[in-house]
Amino acid sequence: MVTAYVMVKAHTGDADRLRDEIEDVDGVVEAHIVAGDVDLIAKVEVDTPAEVKDVAATHIQDIEGVESTQTYIAMD
Secondary structure, three states: OEEEEEEEEEOOOOHHHHHHHHHOOOOEEEEEEOOOOOOEEEEEEEOOHHHHHHHHHHHHOOOOOEEEEEEEEOOO
16 A cells, blocks of 8 residues: 655645545545645545655646645654
8 A cells, every 4th residue: 555645736726626636536635725825735545656655646636626646654
């Protein structure tokens, strides 16, 4: 099992809608609106690092209102 965290910057006013849409992506186990440099953090649990890339780079980044993402794979 690979766990990763995807930091999401959203267009102004889109965070609530984006949280719901991100949580609907296969592989995302939870998503939270946060304060700080990013607007949301999504926790991803999948079988392989390639699946992390698919979730973050394909599914999350393709959601309307997502400005940018950064992905961090947990090492423990």
